[in-house]
Amino acid sequence: MALALPDLAPDYTLRTVALGAMLLGLSSGVVGTYAVLRRESLLGDAMSHAALPGIALAFLLTHSKESALLLAGAVAAGWLGALLVSAITRTTRVKLDTALGLILSVFFGFGLVLLTFIQKQPDASQAGLDRFLFGQAASLLRRDVMVMGAGTVAVLLAVLLLWKEFKLLVFDPDFARVLGLRVRLLEVILTSMIVLAIVVGLQTVGVVLMSAMVVAPAAAARQWTDRLGLMVLLSALFGVVAGMSGALISSLTPRLPTGPTIVLAVSGLVLVSLLFAPNRGLVWNWARERGRRGQVRAEGMLRQLAALAEHHGSLEHGHPSAVLRASGWSPEQVEHVLHDLESAGYVRQVGADRWAITAAGMARVRPAAEAENAGDAPARPAASGTEVTGEGQP
Amino acid sequence: MTAPQIEIQLIAAIVAAACALPGAFLVLRRMALISDAISHAMLLGIVVGFFLTEDLNSPLLILGATLTGLLTALLVELLHRTGLVREDAAIGLVFPALFSIGVILISRYAGSVHLDTDVVLLGELAFAPFDRVVVAGWDIGPKGLYAGGVILLINAALIALFYKELKLATFDPGLAAALGFSPAAIHYGLMGVTSLTAVGAFDSVGAILTVALFIAPAAAAYLLTDDLARMLFLSVGLGVAAALSGYWLAFLLDASIAGSMATMAGVIFGLAWCFAPERGLVAAARRRARQRWEFAQRMLAIHLLNHERQPGAEPELQVEHLWQELRWDREFATRVVSLAEGRGLITRQNGRLELTDRGRLLAEESLLA
Structure with missing residues (x-):
């Protein structure tokens, strides 16, 4: 300097x-x-x-x-x-x-x-x-x-x-x-x-x-x-x-x-x-929050499809996206989530606007469903807290 | 006293009274430093408003600057809410930035407008009598008097109207919220009143010294009473006293009126700090001294009570013995004995101490407690 x-x-x-x-x-x-x-x-x-x-x-x-x-x-x-x-x-x-x-x-x-x-x-x-x-x-x-x-x-x-x-x-x-x-x-x-x-x-x-x-x-x-x-x-x-x-x-x-x-x-x-x-920045936090929200949505969608598949007893039965709309979701959000899941291989399209869960999707939902009762509290980002006390100590 | 002198004192007193009312609540609600932030930051609102209206008493400017004050409080809260900084740091981050923009604007455009950094710091109370209100050719007094008067009336009316709500929200916010008084409404209501008052006071005492008029009289009153209504009246009274004595101090020294008012407000707080009847330093010291003697007398009574029951404890009852037994020095022991004798707790016969009935009662009471 x-x-x-x-x-x-x-x-x-x-x-x-x-x-x-x-x-x-x-x-x-x-x-x-x-x-x-x-x-x-x-x-x-x-x-x-x-x-x-x-x-x-x-x-x-x-x-x-x-x-x-x-x-x-x-x-x-x-x-x-x-x-x-x-x-x-x-x-x-x-x-x-x-x-x-x-x-x-x-x-x-x-x-x-x-x-x-x-x-x-x-x-x-x-x-x-x-x-x-x-x-x-x-x-x-x-x-x-x-x-x-x-x-x-x-x-x-x-x-x-x-x-x-x-x-x-x-x-x-x-x-x-x-x-x-x-x-x-x-x-x-x-x-x-x-x-x-x-x-x-x-x-x-x-x-x-x-x-x-x-x-x-x-x-x-x-x-x-x-x-x-x-x-x-x-x-x-x-x-x-x-x-x-x-x-x-x-x-x-x-x-x-x-x-x-x-x-x-x-x-x-x-x-x-x-x-x-x-980690702490507002933009960073906002992006993380957004990512987490998308993840929660995808998870919910997959469970919904899994429940439907179990109800029908078959992975072949497709469901229209309008059926899959949970309360508060716009059609665009449903489409978006479905396409994301499709590219991840958890969901497939079995006809025009007909969606079904794949075997991989079922495998993913199962352990999640079991873990549900064990404790489903939403994880909060520890990094956004205000407390510094204790941090930085050896 | 000349007419302008009387007018200046009137304006100063009214402004001080207007500040003292919300000040009492700021002190009680631990928001004194938010008033500091508001009165600094609203400089920006005043400067921008002044560029637009060219009149420090224009209602538009007052509205704009008041909103700036509210915005400051809001910004501090938003910044604090992000969880990234603590409240004290949030205050310390928001107002310097807004104040700096205000000062830079003034410095850049000084000369073209009649507003400079001296006005920011000191106001222009000395010139207040020259700015007159003229209605239909009649001069009905200086503008500052009316501006201050209106703000004082608004503050007094709002506090009278919402007295119970403010009192409850200040001393038991939980109960107030449970009863349905919105804490946010009360918080921002108070911030709004503080902002409006700071705008009004700005003209007379400048941005920084308004803080003194908000806080010092209220803090002094806080030491003098436990009753909210009395505290409000005392704050106003002490504020007015600071304004008037400040004016005369400035007159004597030929120095800044606003600075002198702040100084006198500090002196008044200092007096309250030292001499407040119950909470003052002097009262506390006297209470401690009294307790010391009282305690010593009880010790003496208990000592005598213990030994008068024992046979053969005759030496214990001698005055000379006390200073060894109780680890008192001779002078202290003599003083305690004569105090206790004066109160009728003990009697003395040829250096032998004996408890009276009263002394025995006191000793027994002390042991039970």
Whole structure:
């Protein structure tokens, strides 16, 4: 990836933008996997909105435009937001959704108060804090990218070092507790990683939409695999692809805000994954459902013919297709099923619109008829379930 | 106060009250984040509607944007129903996409229309008094006042009309469904009201901060009462308080009115969190402290009861002995003894403790329980 960059982005700004977007996609893709699997998708939303007053306060206190400083403010505020969410849900009967919405909107509102307050200050120009709202990849400097790189490295290191622990935390926290792992500490580390990943992306995507970068790549990756390792890799890949394409398109097009463009790119990836991912994808499911329905119909038709043949005591007696119509079947469907069965050799035509079961057909129906009482519950596709719990464990 | 100032406060208060009513049900039904999704996503409806009608208060725009809100709720549910993603992720996938399209449309066509990202985030409450309704040459007040008023009336009327149904469906959805109230009708009814309210509030406080007006007053009220009707009135009252105090905070700081309203809504929740009479942090801490002393006194009474029956247990009844026997430190033991003495549970004679009849009763009761 790094080798291809110079060709892809010859000029300095574009290279910085592409690099920044890559780091953004990498860190939020990796962290998002854990957030999505732990059903904490929207914690990122609350934390990214909560980062805004941190940025504004950092600027008010230091009057510095240094992004490392502003982002430190963002980390502190995002952390405080997460802390408050957990404190509210622990000490009151207010539920998680309300606590998240509350922290998100109140922190963001306070951030906007500070931003408008800063705007009115005579000595300090706005300091380009606006760029943190919807993101502005073009404003990235080399220094910013270094800060983002440090954040990404921290996130990746934590994932590598605590791989097994996090895996257990995601899929079976109770077992982790029994094993003596410090679950609370691990949760705190995971929360810190989400905060870090959000902060890495803030300048590019903005506080309003950053949560999408945590949720979307992971949700897309989840459709393609049941294994945690692969999901993390895919999620990072989706994040990088969406981040880079969105950031480059928006930098090359006037008046196209970066954050929304990246979000649309990643949403496209999600849509494709939801529709076409093998096993889980909607199209795949639909085709399977259709195939199964046809199979059930053929089975029913064959049994019907077998019953008729037994009634008449002969395999030679043909029956018109109109007789074979079960309730709810159209004549076309009957024809279709009969022809399918004929080409499979289970049914033959013994005259114009006269159908009879063959010996092979009888042989096929017999064991099926015996098995009928043993348990005929329709098999449901296990793969379309929502539960990931337990999957991907060794 | 000047006339525009009064008008701004009136509009802010009415909008906050209109939001607080459905907000109470959103909080109780654990759907707070769907309101977040709706108020973000309807930006798209508002932008498209605005391109078509060029009027933020046009009924067509309000209808279109309300439908966008409903569509968002529907999309979240459909996505969730596929079984491919969980509900929280479904919310997190739907609204950023719709909101992004809205923001891109605004940025691309900013300048040609009078709608920019600041309006999206902050609304334009400060300019609300300039947009007047003029009937037959008579100026009868700002448009925002009427729009907010109508929405408030609709919300209040719907809640009054369907109060029993909403209450039942919120607290016992199973029974409500068994009695024939369609859960879907109630769900989408509430989503529709939320969308309509968010459209109305959008103009004043912007897309994101409507969430604060929906959730914060209702969450604070939730900590203050167990009664639904009281919670609704409290939500409205706290919402109005947040709006008015927010206005003056903005006036002092010369900052965003909408942001200040959201901030004050958060402050009000914080106050409720700390000082709510029964559920607040302070009340909980005091209850814990009281229980600690109460428990210690019962322990003392039980200890004395156990030993007064034994012959030769004289040393056990000495105050000095307590801190060894019950593992209390001396200060704590002294305090407990004087508390118990004050309540008439024990008497003290030259350092020797003796249970009164009342104390004996308490000890026996405690042992039985």
